[in-house]
Amino acid sequence: MSLHTETISSLRRRLTAGEISPSEILDDLATAIEARNPEVGAYLSHDLATAKADAAKADLSQPLGGIPIALKDVINTLGQPCSCGSKILQGKYTSPYDATVVTRLRTAGAIPFGRLNMDEFAMGSSTENSALQATRNPHDLSRVPGGSSGGSAAAVASQTAIAALGSDTGGSIRQPASHCGVVGLKPTYGRVSRYGLVAYASSLDQIGPLTRTVEDTALVLQAIAGHDPRDSTSLPVATEDYLSALHQGVKGLRLGIPREYFTAGIDPQVKARVDAAIAALQAAGAEIVDISLPHTEHAVATYYIIAPAEASSNLSRFDGIRYGHRTAKPEDILDLYKSSREEGFGREVKRRIILGTYVLSSGYYDAYYTRAQKVRTLIRRDFESAFQTVHAILTPVAPTAARLSGAQEADPLQEYLSDIFTIPANLAGLPAISVPVGTVMSDTNTRLPVGLQIIGPHLGEATLLRVAQATEDSTAL
């Protein structure tokens, strides 16, 4: 069978009809992983025996009953490794508990299956910062899948996962989703619990789904969203019904096009795909409105102060004491800290820890960190004012399609600048989704996917998904 190529909704229909069993889906996935993973490299590991045991207990009457879902290796799952793509944890850490999203997936009948590669501690936009293995773009193996949830996007795109969870701090779900041609949603900050997500930048991190269809994203979001007493930043508000409004169309919706997102620097082919998707939404009845988000140009600088600052604090827990790598023969306790961290962390992680430590250090704190937090307010206000007049905002996800592997290590700043379109939604805490809107021709003669980003207002996931569904419908061949 080829159950690994199907969507959650189609598998659910067949499971409910009794045509197939969860165990058969797992077998098909395991076969597909063995065939495709050696070249794509999306999975770090998968534990078929545990998944089979979980499948036997899965409640098929639940919304995700019997559906295997793969997890970015930054989400704790009881008894499984959680390496965060880092040598500091690889082979040295087994999760002693389930993250809240995993608990919720299990309650919804889903089966956690497989650990997906990522940029180390989610720091990167290519998955090349993984210390453990390379992940390649399934559409062109000479290219990166995007990142940091590159394993999640590549697994769904290479049909080795039905759906996956990723995490998004500055675009880490949406950008790889765009590069791999799958749907990827970053929910509103606080919509999904972060309990059990290894923290990178706590005021920006959010877990979300990567799937083949918008409907599948709505199904997974429905399962994982909601207040969690274990995460004090999770919002104590009721979860909407994300499926009922999905097919209502965009007639009567006002969609904003921020002129600051359509400047020089966007690949003309990418811009053409995004423009065509916007035109299709207009044809479907949406009113397209020109808007301005004037502080957009400051988003990257703001992010690369706030995110490393929070990271330098969060990653101080990796000190060789309670878990993870400890250096072999420390001279004293200070050497234990310093050598364990030196041996365990990769270059990008060290760069961001140093940058973050610097901007938080005495004498520089106000000039960098406090100032960045104030600019963050300005960026947040830009959106608040835009959402007075529009229901959602349409933008590119990334300035280009997936780039070739290699070549970016010497110039990290250049790589940071490519996050320009995804970072603002994290700074403002807003929900945003990437939906495939066709492909462009690469200079290596491959067709590379491009996504449209839809940004919604605070807790506006239902509207966001409705626009996303209309986008998917209008670009379907």
Place this chain on the structure above:
Amino acid sequence: MPQPHIDVRHIANLARLELSDEEIAGFQPQLDAILGYVDSLSALDVSGIEPTAHPTVVAAPMRDDTPGSSLPTEALLRNAPDQAQGQVRVPRVVADA
């Protein structure tokens, strides 16, 4: 205004990172370039603007102080690099008097 500059060795020490000379030489121009770029924010007028520490403005929620279950010690110690007598073992921290 002088070009921003990070004393990488000093900051690495604060961050408890034992960097090699090669790493410091590699990081120095990269970090100075990044710092030069983020320094563009200094041109913005932010007087009277409140800082945003969290995107969602919700007062820190309080909950009832009720005891719940904790993770088992044994499961947590399984991840420790070194352990003895139900504790994590570390090198001696306090020097001789």
